[in-house]
Amino acid sequence: MKNTPIPAAIRTEDTGIGMKLSYIESSTVGEVVGKFSKASTAAKDDAYQLAKGSGGVKGTGDIGTPPRYGERRISKELYDELRDGTPTAKLREKVNEGIEDKIGTPDPALPGKYITDRLQADHIVLMKNIAKMENFDKLTKEQQLKVLNNEENFLGLSEAANKSKGSKSYSDWTIYKKEKIEVDPKFREEMIKKEKELEMKLQKQIDDFVEGNKKDIDK
Template sequence: MSAAARLDDPIEHTGSLTGLLAGFAIGAIGAALIVGTGGLAAVAMVGAAAATGAGIGQLIGSMSICSHQTGQIISGSGNVDINGKAAARAHVDKARCDDHGSGPNVLAQGSSTVYINGYPAARVDDRTECDAKISSGSANVFIGGETETTDAINPEVPILLERGILLIGLASAFVLASPVIVIAGFVAGITGGTVGNWAGGKLFGEGSDGQKLMAFGGALLGGGLGAKGGKWFDARYEIKAQGFGSNLGNVKITRRPMLATANSKGVTPEIYQKLRSRTPSKEIQAMVNKDVVLPMKDPALPSLDITKPLHADHIVPMKQITEMDGFNKLTFNNQLDVLNHKPNFSPLSETANTSRGAKTYEQWTSYKKGNIDVDPTFRNSMIDRSRKLEIELQEKIYSFLP
């Protein structure tokens, strides 16, 4: 049961809209200052940061501590008083809201079981058509019943604005991660948020700060677990489409070819060093520098410029190749042939090549000395190439074995 609402009782708004806009601006500006470069990936990072900031800002703004009085109820029943004040009714009585101009706003909600002059009795926490909430009422008269909404309520944060920011976040995510990871994270995030919202309502009450925090936490946890599940799926399966039929019958999910587990730890240190001195070959080194015009922007570390000749870098690291099944059984020349497999080389700047070292592209996320993140679009494309090349290289090794 809620306290009865009367003439002159106050209404309030949260800071949700202000928080959303401030968070969006702070996220966008902060990311832009950190990224500092152009390109689709940079735009996506700014978009993702802005959307995240907007969500956090909206959450903070919706907390009770950010609520502020914006007006009061200005009309009531002509013949029913509560504590000497005219009782407020949904649909016919109005409130003044300073946040939404001087025109009155109809009380849009009331009790589903208690009526005054044929209209639902308004109570504390019921809302006006501008989405303000009645914040205070009678100290000793309480009215029960579910909430009945008699008039359309314009959300405090416009639906189009929320959807627009959601689309910015999703579009940015699709640039920075695979579709499977994004979709899994999104669906699991919605599920987690729904569960958190339900649990928070049971534990702390509907509309409480605790419910909002649990909904946000549930969405965060669900989204994180969903993304991890998507990454697991991506590593083991792939979705292939050969034209779309009416029932998506041409969409197939197939298991990615799995590499055989290495049966040794690779070659001896002496052989490794001997091989290292002869890969990449001079031909490959020349290949990656062909038609290159310096200076140029570093595709891996976008905030840097390349002024020196490019290095031919193994996409699948040399150490990983030498530990593949059967590699240590090859002749030295065949080992060199595998290591100098031309499709497995890409040009990297000296700085990027040194920073990456023997790491895989999944492991290499930043140039720590310069505090620069590896460009996510570049890195994701290399991860995809690595997966295909691992299979290609293993097959090449097997082709040399008796």
């Protein structure tokens, strides 16, 4: 069957005397199937590279990897130990850079409130969510703390805002119940977007650690 000749294309050939003759070019069934297979593979590769160049998700660029959530796979004991290690003192200071100039200015999260004291370091992507990301349990404790203390994932919030937000995501945090103040819509919208971007960055950071660990084992 593979060696059965079949018409593949119509070609023209110049005779050299001002005339062109048409002829039918033949190929075997096996040759045609082989060419089709190569073309199909090339098309898939092109599609993969296109997706890779856009981060695999429309509009994400090189931000990272879409988060893969599941059940938390680390023990409560380890979770509590990690909780004690994040945020670090360095991060608490980082979110308070220039705090002297911010005292007395409007609270960006709570309209009508003002910054009156040092800011508190808040995980933008919640620790409880990071701990549920796929492969987090495969990291060393040191690597887990590096992910949890990723500097990009922290924002300075006023004490009132931080207590109000608690363990809620920015999508779920809509109101400061104590004084019935709605969270500033623009601030919340920006933070929801930032939260989604950071989910991807953190998942990629986790996956990169796992890949690095595999390479170390293979050495």
